[in-house]
Amino acid sequence: MKLATLKSSTPDGDLVVLSADLKLARRVPEIAPTLQAALDRWAEVEPKLRRMAELLDAGSATGAFAFDPAAALSPLPRAYLVFDASNYLRHHELMGRIFNKPVIGATFTEPFGYQSGRGVLLGPRDDIVMPKSAELWGMDFEAEVAAVTDRVPMGTPAEKAAKHIKLVMLMNDVSLRHLNLRELEKGFGLFLSKPVAAFSPAAVTPDALGAAWDGEKLHLPIVSTYNGIEFGRPDAGKGMLFGFPQLIAYCAQTRELGPGSIVGGGTVSNRDPKVGSSCITERRALEIAQYGEPRTEFMAFGDRVRIEALDAQGRSVFGAIEQTVKPLAPAAG
Amino acid sequence: MKLATLKSSTPDGDLVVLSADLKLARRVPEIAPTLQAALDRWAEVEPKLRRMAELLDAGSATGAFAFDPAAALSPLPRAYLVFDASNYLRHHELMGRIFNKPVIGATFTEPFGYQSGRGVLLGPRDDIVMPKSAELWGMDFEAEVAAVTDRVPMGTPAEKAAKHIKLVMLMNDVSLRHLNLRELEKGFGLFLSKPVAAFSPAAVTPDALGAAWDGEKLHLPIVSTYNGIEFGRPDAGKGMLFGFPQLIAYCAQTRELGPGSIVGGGTVSNRDPKVGSSCITERRALEIAQYGEPRTEFMAFGDRVRIEALDAQGRSVFGAIEQTVKPLAPAAG
Numbered sequence: 001m002k003l004a005t006l007k008s009s010t011p012d013g014d015l016v017v018l019s020a021d022l023k024l025a026r027r028v029p030e031i032a033p034t035l036q037a038a039l040d041r042w043a044e045v046e047p048k049l050r051r052m053a054e055l056l057d058a059g060s061a062t063g064a065f066a067f068d069p070a071a072a073l074s075p076l077p078r079a080y081l082v083f084d085a086s087n088y089l090r091h092h093e094l095m096g097r098i099f100n101k102p103v104i105g106a107t108f109t110e111p112f113g114y115q116s117g118r119g120v121l122l123g124p125r126d127d128i129v130m131p132k133s134a135e136l137w138g139m140d141f142e143a144e145v146a147a148v149t150d151r152v153p154m155g156t157p158a159e160k161a162a163k164h165i166k167l168v169m170l171m172n173d174v175s176l177r178h179l180n181l182r183e184l185e186k187g188f189g190l191f192l193s194k195p196v197a198a199f200s201p202a203a204v205t206p207d208a209l210g211a212a213w214d215g216e217k218l219h220l221p222i223v224s225t226y227n228g229i230e231f232g233r234p235d236a237g238k239g240m241l242f243g244f245p246q247l248i249a250y251c252a253q254t255r256e257l258g259p260g261s262i263v264g265g266g267t268v269s270n271r272d273p274k275v276g277s278s279c280i281t282e283r284r285a286l287e288i289a290q291y292g293e294p295r296t297e298f299m300a301f302g303d304r305v306r307i308e309a310l311d312a313q314g315r316s317v318f319g320a321i322e323q324t325v326k327p328l329a330p331a332a333g
Numbered sequence: 334m335k336l337a338t339l340k341s342s343t344p345d346g347d348l349v350v351l352s353a354d355l356k357l358a359r360r361v362p363e364i365a366p367t368l369q370a371a372l373d374r375w376a377e378v379e380p381k382l383r384r385m386a387e388l389l390d391a392g393s394a395t396g397a398f399a400f401d402p403a404a405a406l407s408p409l410p411r412a413y414l415v416f417d418a419s420n421y422l423r424h425h426e427l428m429g430r431i432f433n434k435p436v437i438g439a440t441f442t443e444p445f446g447y448q449s450g451r452g453v454l455l456g457p458r459d460d461i462v463m464p465k466s467a468e469l470w471g472m473d474f475e476a477e478v479a480a481v482t483d484r485v486p487m488g489t490p491a492e493k494a495a496k497h498i499k500l501v502m503l504m505n506d507v508s509l510r511h512l513n514l515r516e517l518e519k520g521f522g523l524f525l526s527k528p529v530a531a532f533s534p535a536a537v538t539p540d541a542l543g544a545a546w547d548g549e550k551l552h553l554p555i556v557s558t559y560n561g562i563e564f565g566r567p568d569a570g571k572g573m574l575f576g577f578p579q580l581i582a583y584c585a586q587t588r589e590l591g592p593g594s595i596v597g598g599g600t601v602s603n604r605d606p607k608v609g610s611s612c613i614t615e616r617r618a619l620e621i622a623q624y625g626e627p628r629t630e631f632m633a634f635g636d637r638v639r640i641e642a643l644d645a646q647g648r649s650v651f652g653a654i655e656q657t658v659k660p661l662a663p664a665a666g
Binding site for chain 1: 342343344373412413414415416419434439445446447448449450451452453462463464467484487488504512516517518519520521522523524525526528529583584586587589590591592593594630661
């Protein structure tokens with residue numbers, strides 16, 4: 001089953017069920033008005049949503065209309081928890097070179113990640129709006145896979161965490177690299193340097209991912225395209241230190257996770273240089289190693305990033321994130 | 334105006350308007366079902382809520398009933414953003430001794446704080462439920478003042494941020510000190526070590542705080558009582574490095590804050606040793622200085638903490654947070 005959220009007059013938008021090919025949508029206010037409302041009582045709501053998805057795929061749903069990703073908000077337009085891991089060994093290694101933070105033993109024994117709350121999550125076609133001075137702050141994208149949970153009780157072990165993964169999405173975790181380092185030094189976590197994140201049009205249930213989902217990881221290349229040129233297509237299933245159930249269990253050690261918690265699997269990164277990178281900083285680290293200096297600039301206003309995952313038949317699984325970087329208009333407040 | 338949220342069958346509870354003396358409550362589904370819904374369209378909703386508050390205070394509201402803080406959830410039972418600052422110079426100094434992190438120049442030029450999302454915020458009388466092993470993790474409380482905002486546009490400067498403070502509350506930011514240090518070293522922020530937070534029964538509009546609110550700070554002693562004995566009563570208006578508008582402007586530098594964002598003002602701490610402390614770790618730091626070793630133990634299961642602010646006439650402004658530490662029952666998942 002695939003779900004999305006359409007823009008409406010309310011911050012949480014309108015939940016829609018999508019057809020498997022992402023072409024058709026149907027609002028379902030009689031089942032759940034929003035995705036958060038659905039996740040709040042998922043056990044009751046899920047079977048009803050699945051029946052609607054079956055009708056859509058059979059071409060027999062009344063009230064269906066063409067799905068326009070440009071009309072979509074993030075599947076969850078706001079979320080109570082985003083825990084985003086740094087979770088691919090190759091990403092650790094390359095970021096470590098840039099930030100002069102070598103990979104340490106703890107990297108292998110427990111997840112690294114920052115937590116965030118987000119009252120505003122960007123939709124798949126929303127501009128990345130940043131202050132004018134952000135062109136000096138090392139604007140970067142990060143292509144990731146993210147899981148959405150229902151309620152996860154405190155103390156849930158990894159072996160029981162997989163069943164709490166209700167949806168999977170793609171994520172663009174926008175990063176301000178020159179602010180990263182200062183925040184790593186302060187030790188209180190990444191905040192200003194992790195300003196916004198965007199999500200794919202569709203959130204997909206694990207079963208609908210078929211063989212690409214093994215219960216812990218998504219085995220698909222995540223294709224990042226930057227200003228129209230392919231930037232990387234590393235496989236999200238390779239080189240991941242901790243699977244999603246382990247990340248969720250880590251988060252739930254000292255708290256209950258509320259329904260609709262988002263766990264980001266980390267910037268997808270493989271050791272094979274031929275597959276490219278999922279963020280600019282990794283490429284810069286490789287360029288420094290090769291040429292003695294970085295040759296790829298960070299993002300500037302006007303730059304465009306696209307993130308998508310295609311299945312074995314070349315079909316878009318989640319729809320594409322497609323964003324342009326734009327300067328914040330003056331006169332805020 | 335004072336607002337609260339009562340337990341109901343839904344995670345966001347029922348919004349109630351309170352009388353100024355916290356004795357009477359009235360549900361207001363005809364105005365806004367939940368506090369988040371009210372904050373989502375605050376400009377429209379606030380005047381209606383205020384009229385109800387006036388009726389309650391005049392004793393002429395129909396549908397009023399006795400307010401029971403034990404029936405209350407946190408005013409916001411879940412929140413999209415909690416940014417919690419370390420923001421009293423004395424707290425920086427004393428925590429710095431414990432964590433071997435001396436006060437640095439940046440302490441004076443920009444806020445230190447961690448961000449959090451919370452799908453579960455504890456109500457004023459909820460137990461602090463922690464895993465069994467948490468007795469080894471240095472369980473501590475932290476008495477704080479917290480502000481709730483409406484939508485704050487990205488780039489809002491401090492001089493325009495005060496008007497976005499819609500409500501003020503008290504907060505108990507539960508901390509696991511032995512996990513703090515490890516997380517400070519990892520640099521990705523405080524997560525496992527900041528497991529849960531609880532809030533006062535009432536959220537109070539700044540105007541209802543009278544002279545105690547100067548637009549930036551709350552000038553009232555925050556009284557912490559630990560196992561029935563007063564632990565501290567430092568003044569929240571003294572020794573604060575950054576006022577709430579500055580904290581909000583800091584947070585809004587690279588993102589829009591959604592309605593219902595919570596900004597914690599930091600563990601209240603004064604230089605005067607006679608007023609005591611708002612957390613156990615500060616007292617332990619002072620004991621180490623005086624006796625060469627800490628003499629106050631961290632919290633154990635069964636311990637009780639109470640946090641309250643009294644006005645000049647000795648009346649409880651927000652109602653009291655009163656919590657008992659309890660072990661997590663087995664069989665989670």
